[in-house]
Amino acid sequence: MSGSERCNPKSTQAKIGIAFLGCGYVADLYQQTFDNHADTLFLCGVWDQDPERLEKFAGFYNLERYHGFEEILDDPQVEIVVNLTNPHAHFETSKRILHAGKHVYSEKPLAMEIGQARELVRLANEQGLQIVSAPSSVLGPAALRLRQAVRDKELGTPRLVYAEIDEGMIHRLGYESWLSKSGALWPARDEFSTGCTVEHAGYMLTWLVAMFGAVTEVVSMSHLCLPDKGEDTPETYKTADFSCALLRFEAGVVARLTNSIIAPHDHRLRIFCDEGELCAQEVWDFHTAVEAYPLALRKFQKRVEKYLGRRWKRRLSVTKKKTTVFASGGHPMDFMRGVNNMALALRDARSTRLGGEFSLHITEVTLAIQFPETYGTPYVPQSSPSPIDLV
Numbered sequence: 485m486s487g488s489e490r491c492n493p494k495s496t497q498a499k500i501g502i503a504f505l506g507c508g509y510v511a512d513l514y515q516q517t518f519d520n521h522a523d524t525l526f527l528c529g530v531w532d533q534d535p536e537r538l539e540k541f542a543g544f545y546n547l548e549r550y551h552g553f554e555e556i557l558d559d560p561q562v563e564i565v566v567n568l569t570n571p572h573a574h575f576e577t578s579k580r581i582l583h584a585g586k587h588v589y590s591e592k593p594l595a596m597e598i599g600q601a602r603e604l605v606r607l608a609n610e611q612g613l614q615i616v617s618a619p620s621s622v623l624g625p626a627a628l629r630l631r632q633a634v635r636d637k638e639l640g641t642p643r644l645v646y647a648e649i650d651e652g653m654i655h656r657l658g659y660e661s662w663l664s665k666s667g668a669l670w671p672a673r674d675e676f677s678t679g680c681t682v683e684h685a686g687y688m689l690t691w692l693v694a695m696f697g698a699v700t701e702v703v704s705m706s707h708l709c710l711p712d713k714g715e716d717t718p719e720t721y722k723t724a725d726f727s728c729a730l731l732r733f734e735a736g737v738v739a740r741l742t743n744s745i746i747a748p749h750d751h752r753l754r755i756f757c758d759e760g761e762l763c764a765q766e767v768w769d770f771h772t773a774v775e776a777y778p779l780a781l782r783k784f785q786k787r788v789e790k791y792l793g794r795r796w797k798r799r800l801s802v803t804k805k806k807t808t809v810f811a812s813g814g815h816p817m818d819f820m821r822g823v824n825n826m827a828l829a830l831r832d833a834r835s836t837r838l839g840g841e842f843s844l845h846i847t848e849v850t851l852a853i854q855f856p857e858t859y860g861t862p863y864v865p866q867s868s869p870s871p872i873d874l875v
């Protein structure tokens with residue numbers, strides 16, 4: 485690579501070198517949004533332990549290939565390794581990256597066990613390195629607008645939150661034909677065995693923690709509602725495909741967070757305030773509509789709704805940067821934004837906004853929701869009535 489390739493023409497500052505570890509389905513989504521941040525980032529190369537996948541991905545995008553994990557770790561140009569391996573591989577791979585003296589941007593979760601996640605953050609701190617876990621949608625304009633509306637109390641004090649990440653019956657939605665641009669199949673078996681809560685809760689939790697502070701209490705139930713998901717059902721499949729948690733936040737607000745791959749698609753985040761409801765329609769969309777449903781006309785509400793044929797609402801403006809490119813295939817997200825945010829922090833020698841303790845907290849709360857049997861004891865009622873006969 486020539487020196488000029490690594491030089492940012494706008495600021496003359498050197499770009500931050502990154503490498504992708506893992507070239508599966510999500511790697512395409514990162515690659516497709518890379519150009520949004522080409523002023524800051526330089527992709528040194530990619531590697532996947534599956535040679536066929538590596539060849540397809542690197543060939544499709546014409547990228548430099550590494551010949552092994554060690555080669556990434558030995559490459560002095562690489563400052564951040566973007567860990568896009570499967571969730572169960574995150575702990576071991578991120579540990580190796582940190583031991584090699586490089587920063588980690590990891591796809592979610594940081595690790596599948598809280599002890600492992602803590603070890604990674606401790607290791608990073610000891611080494612003077614940074615570690616961040618996706619998602620980064622909280623950096624998007626819609627999340628920022630909603631946060632501003634909450635902070636400025638545009639509809640008064642927030643009292644209660646309903647947040648849903650229901651995905652519908654994924655196993656019946658034809659995922660067999662979901663292919664990334666470079667031809668990676670959506671990894672159904674891995675997704676089912678990791679669990680939809682670990683896969684998705686972070687999209688809501690990052691927004692909520694950014695708005696209301698740390699979670700101080702978690703009460704959760706998770707359950708495997710549908711054990712037979714067809715031919716991609718994992719062997720000894722026990723992972724919950726539904727969870728419902730009640731969360732108390734530092735700011736005193738309480739939220740109900742639901743995750744499932746059972747109930748029909750619903751990704752709304754609704755915040756009920758003294759003077760009405762704030763709503764983000766689709767938290768997977770960086771530019772989702774953020775709406776306000778004021779209660780100000782309470783006395784006339786019914787009449788107004790009858791006249792309009794719907795609820796009275798106001799759209800809060802969400803700034804759209806027309807040049808931003810989003811990932812294809814129904815993923816209106818800028819996946820590389822989190823990596824870019826980390827790179828900018830490194831360049832300014834400051835901590836990354838979503839790094840360390842923040843990512844650890846999101847991982848901890850996510851695991852507590854998905855695995856209440858491990859992280860908290862549910863109350864088991866002592867009374868047990870016989871079925872009642874109603875006829």
Ligand SMILES: NC(=O)c1ccc[n+]([C@@H]2O[C@H](COP(=O)([O-])OP(=O)(O)OC[C@H]3O[C@@H](n4cnc5c(N)ncnc54)[C@H](O)[C@@H]3O)[C@@H](O)[C@H]2O)c1
Nearest residue numbers: 506507508509510532533534568569570571573591592671
């Ligand atoms: N699939 C999605 O829609 C999606 C969306 C957002 C985030 N994610 C997250 O992205 C991550 C990856 O998911 P995916 O869908 O790309 O999975 P995938 O199975 O399609 O790809 C993972 C790739 O990592 C490689 N890999 C695994 N262990 C490795 C190791 N030790 N060294 C090198 N390569 C290794 C595998 O060979 C595979 O090609 C997960 O953390 C997931 O939660 C997935």
